[in-house]
Amino acid sequence: MAMEIFAARGYGKASLAEIADRAGLTQAGVLHYFRSKSNLLTEVLDLRDATDIADLGSARPRGLAFLRHLVDTARRNARREGIVRLYTVLSAESVTDDHPAQSYFRARYAGLRGLVAEALAEACELGEVERHLDIAATANAIIAVMDGLQVQWLLDPAAVDMAASTERAIDALLRSLPGDA
Template identity: 45%
Template sequence: MLRAPFELFSERGYRGTSIAAIAERIGVSQQGLVHYFPTKNDLLTAVLELRGQWDVAQVLRTGDSAPTRLDLLADLVEYNTDRPAIVQVFTVLAADSVTENHPAKPYLQERYGHVRDGVAASLRQEFGEQLPGGLSPEHLAPLVVAAMDGLQLRWLLNPEEVDMPAPFREMLTLLRAAAGRRRLSPSGERSRVKGWAVSMLT
């Protein structure tokens, strides 16, 4: 039932998608659809929450193999290449949300805040309080998030030519080279890496 709103929000955006169009795509009556989702906002919330659940599920599958939090972020970037439809709908809704009174705006503001704080914690875990160039983790974290979003957009526009995970991993390599070290977490700490990532995505 959530596949149809996923597809339509991706194709038309939130405001361009009607309950009638979603019901038609599913193959049910509008009355049948609103029995489960009384409003379009309820459908939007369900779609966004489902995306978050898939992210968490991926962390649980791969978290034990990621030596650091930054490596786990790189794994998630690579995982997104296997689910273009999900990345597309999230990108469309994020762009839509900048308009006035968009219902997804509070959710996305909160999510980006969690992601930014999580990336700052990842940078602090590996590099300490001062990063290359004298930046603090809080100063660099928004740039890392912007790089992730920019790579996603370029990949959606030209997936045949843009290798989304490679530039992100190269950015981490540059950071580590500039810092002059790569501090790997001991194997006993990997469960904490996974636990942190789950909390960041929820």
């Protein structure tokens, strides 16, 4: 319920009263479990991440298998509008001063860039892609494509196939980005 309300209204306009009402609790009841609206937001974001981690399984795929996992994530996200909306709204809001999820999203993007860069480095080591690939720039571009596709999909789901577009972008980036060589 909180996830849906944060996704629909953003953090600032989401009210604890509405969240409590939809959960069948009082505001005091919600605060008993989460101490504050910002703690509730953090728990909602952690739940989103836990869902994605559970989908990944016990071990992160290596190299190009991890990039295929990203395509699979885009495919799953096309069936999870609420989670996609939550992430999109809150990540955009988090760039504002003093937003309670700003440190969460900074850490999340740093971690995601690290995971994608590590997978790209593994793909180079495994001979799956050429070693001259600019790993940091490619990781940033892959993440940017995925986030941009989510916004487009939320605005017009029939016009955007997130999985196919993610796969096409990753393939194009791996083939054509100039490297450091």
